[in-house]
Amino acid sequence: MNLSPLPLAVFVVDAAGVLKSWNKACEQLAGYTAADIRGMTIDRIIAFDEPAGGKPRMAARVDAENVGTVICADGRRLPVRVMVAPQSFDPDQSGTYSVIVVPRAGQLPPRYALIQDLPVDDLIEALPCVFYVIDQSGHLLLWNRQLEEALEMDTEDLPTTNVKFFFDEKDRAMIVEKILRAFEDGSSHHEAELVGKHGKRTAFLFQCSRTSLGNLPCVFGTGLDITARKHAEQGLLVRERAIYSSLNAIVITLCDGNEHRIEYVNPAFEQITGYTLADIKGRNPRFMGLDGCDLDERARIRAALGRKEGVRSVLRNVRKNGEIFWNDLRIDPVVNLDGEVTHFVGVISDITEARHYERRLHHLAHHDPLTGLANRTLLQERLHHAIEHATRHQTVGALAFLDLDNFKHINDNFGHEAGDAVLREIAGRLRENMREDDTVARVGGDEFVLLICDQPDIERIADLLERIRRSVTQPVVAAGQEIVPGTSIGVSLFPNDGDNPDKIMRAADSAMYHAKTMGKNNCQFYSSELNQIVHEHLLLEASLGRAIREHELVLGYQPKVDLRTGKVVGAEALVRWQHPVDGTISPERFIPVAEETGLIVPLGEWVIDEACGALKAMDALAVDDFVISVNLSARQLRQRQFADRLAATLARHGINPGKLELEVTESQLMDRPEEAMEVLAQLKALGVRLSIDDFGTGYSSLSHLQKFPVDFIKIDRSFLRDVPHDGHLVITRAIIALGHNLKLKVIAEGVETREQLTFLRDHDCDQMQGYYFSPALSQQTLQEMVSRDARLPD
Known part of the structure; x- marks a missing residue:
């Protein structure tokens, strides 16, 4: 059976209840003609069960549960529910009210009775979307709370604003066009962002349909929040662009039983392999493999794909032009919403050049590029083996740290090219004075290390180091100048001064530091007493920074006297350190530390x-x-x-x-x-x-x-x-x-x-x-x- 339209009667009245307009349902419900209704008051048609109270009669019924009886033209009395709402959204009808009349249960067939008893206002508020009714002037007549929240606006502000201003300026022309199309064609839809009063932006999918309230044409519709969808779409676009722009080759394959057929390759893949998507779409990527090579790796990849798992491998492939290239390959599965693996994504990095330079890189990783000497990494490896050998065979070895004195002065006065020339010359002299089995290393800008193995006694080591010191201090001709370098040498013995490389290197470094404090250009061997001196020096250095911050320093003033008059004419400011634990510390102790560390x-x-x-x-x-x-x-x-x-x-x-x-x-x-x-x-x-x-x-x-x-x-x-x-x-x-x-x-x-x-x-x-x-x-x-x-x- 067809459902006839629900007889929803709508009157528009002024504050005194005089009828201004109505819809056809009013005439059908009460049996009056338009001529009969014109000029009537609402009380002539509806007898309310409850009096209006002290307010103007229509204002008192706004938002109230009103019930009453429609007095029909033929004398029948029809029980109804009445909803009253202000019409303040219409600037031409200020002070008017909408009166919506719905027959109560028992007056219509049961299906209608169910519909008429539905709480329409609650339904509209509970909608999972925004709801709105717009008149032909572009103003809101009706809306739900979701719209207020999206626009960050109060109820009283919404009807006074043209709806186009709820959108970004660039979208307003489109919004107006869509609303007009709904009035003209009966419906329209569009996507746009609502812009809240405080800047909040929410993307919606709007659906508009034409209707009328009484004699008033309007458009009603809903807006579904599609923010999450927009974010997802944007994320997909970004990822698609990232794949397209990636410098790594990317290939996507479709799982077809045990086959993996190419669906997509990015431009980097085409550039690296020489194959375009048109060349290879639908083929299995293994066709690029080099026959007879990397068989174990390829078997491992096939096994992982069979288990629907990711895998990583390094292997060789062949470009379209026949060239062989090394690639670092990572393959990962793509799982659909049902948890099934439908595709695999492979990422290929061309590492051919890296493989070609691997041997050279290994050399650079263990040698100093300027002098060709061993670097710190290789030195530590060899020192570790030398300590083990000396301990096992009860021999003596030595580690000597050489630091060139005033090398910064050489760089500053003669230039960095001259400084590099001096370093290369010193490196050559050190190699000339050392045996083939020993190691000469450069571990810093002007720091060299000598690893001396299998020596019969300390005196032999001391003689060798003194010969080296004299060799280093011979003039070097660089940049047309004769430069005379100096060196401070610190020596530790193994296994006497330590049983591991770290201890031995720290000991030699401490000895070298002591050589500098002894006036530079000399050689010092490590000892426990020397370690205590260096330790105290480091503590003093750490405490001095705190002393400056904590105001532990004081000035004394030694008077200066004029020898002719005997009068005090001035004073020299002399700094003193009042240490909270050690008492007064003389400048002779802490000023050199301040000079070395920059705290001066x-x-x-x-x-x-x-x-x-x-x-x-x-x-x-x-x-x-x-x-x-x-x-x-x-x-x-x-x-x-x-x-x-x-x-x-x-x-x-x-x-x-x-x-x-x-x-x-x-x-x-x-x-x-x-x-x-x-x-x-x-x-x-x-x-x-x-x-x-x-x-x-x-x-x-x-x-x-x-x-x-x-x-x-x-x-x-x-x-x-x-x-x-x-x-x-x-x-x-x-x-x-x-x-x-x-x-x-x-x-x-x-x-x-x-x-x-x-x-x-x-x-x-x-x-x-x-x-x-x-x-x-x-x-x-x-x-x-x-x-x-x-x-x-x-």
Whole structure:
């Protein structure tokens, strides 16, 4: 039997209940004509069981469960349910309401009774999709909560916005066209993204159909969230593109019983093998195999495919042009939704070139490319066997670490090509002095290792290493220059100093490190006492970094006195380390460590900052013409933009640059005189004072000395230790005279006796510092001394 349309009557009324429009079902349900209905109020047609309450009668029934009776034209009374909804979505009918009338059970056949009792609003809200009704102006009349969530909008905002604005600007023309097509053709469908108020984007498949509410044409429809499908499609596209663009050859085969027929190959496969898909589609890939070769591997592949398992193999195949190539092949099964293996994917990497160079790579893996010597890997292998041999046969072997002294200086001054030439020459000399059975290795930039086996005694080893040291230190001609290298050698013996390569190498490294601390260009053997020294040195290095961070360093200030007036005119800042466990650590211990590790740079910056703070405190006491001097290291002097950072520090403390004196040693200046001159000129331009420390202990060129923009020279304390010694008297007098002739002031340090003071005054030395007047003082004690104008006694 055919189902007639459900008599769903819809009225549109104003706030007072006056009927504005209705559908045909209203006339059929109540039996009135359009002429009868026009002008009636809703109460004339529907008798509600419950009064409207205190609100305007229609507003009070919105969202309420309304029941009543339709008063038909012929006097019949028909029980109905009534739903009232505002029509605020229509700007032309503000303040109007939709009244939907549904007959109650018993008034229609049982099937209709079931339908009419369905909770339509609950069904719409429970739909697994968005639901909407749109009028011809493009505004929403009805929707469910899923649409609100997708658009991130409140109920009151939805009807006031044209639906095209729920989509990205590029899709709006298409949206309008699809809605118009539904009005014209009865239906349409499309895919698009809803864009939420806060940027949320959701892809939907929309289905639209034409209908009407009363006399109002509209479109209703659903939107199914297809985000997951879109992501899956995008993933497939990406993977398809990845396969297509892969540099590795990819072949996909279809399982056809025991056969595996080619369905797809990517461009890389065509390029590597020379075969196009048209050439080989439907064939089994094994046709490319090289007859008689790799039979075991091919049998293993067939067995894995028979078990529907993945497999990996390296074997040879033949290109279309007949060339043989090595390929690294990986095959993996593809399983469908039912768990069945339907395809296999093979990935081929052409490793022919790698195979051709395998032997050469093996050599490179064990030898240094610059010198051709063994590298660390080969050295450790041979050392392991040598230790086992020495232990088993009770012989003595040695491992010697050679580090070229000042190799960085060679690179910096003569260039890296000259440095490489020196390394190659040294490598040749080491090979010439070693036996064929021994090993010469290069394990670092300028580090060489000698593995010496089967020696009768330690004296023979020592003689060999001394001969090697003398050979290494012979001049090398490179870049048209004669370069004289030096080397520090550390030696460990096996099995005496260890029973494995790691211990032996650490021991030799420690011995070499000790050789450097002993003045370089010498050879040292490992011992337990040496290990303790190196261990303490490493602990000191680790603690020094912490000491700088934890403010364990303090400055002492040794006063400088004018020898003519006896007045304190300045002080030298001397750093001390107050270790929380070991107490005071002298600079002689930790400054060399700071120099080696580079910590001298942050340490030096801290000293300058502290000294500037002390000068600021002196300014607060109204002390004029007081100068604090600070020692500079070679690393500081070579720091880029050192002068700029110093200027910033002076400005931050508000210090007159002329009150800060920077001391550099004679050896620092003469190491790289041209660079030093440039940096000193920058510092002098700032206005700071400059002095040469330890003057007389180096090898200054007078032509260079008179060009350096310095203000003071300091006589090293070694020239004052034995004043009666005529040789020292002559040198000290000459230094004072030289300084004055160069218009420089002369300062003597380390003055400890009355005789030294008298000698300096007699020869017109300008200033002195030393224990005779005062040791280094704290900042507070120095301020008190200067404030009370303490002076050197006559």
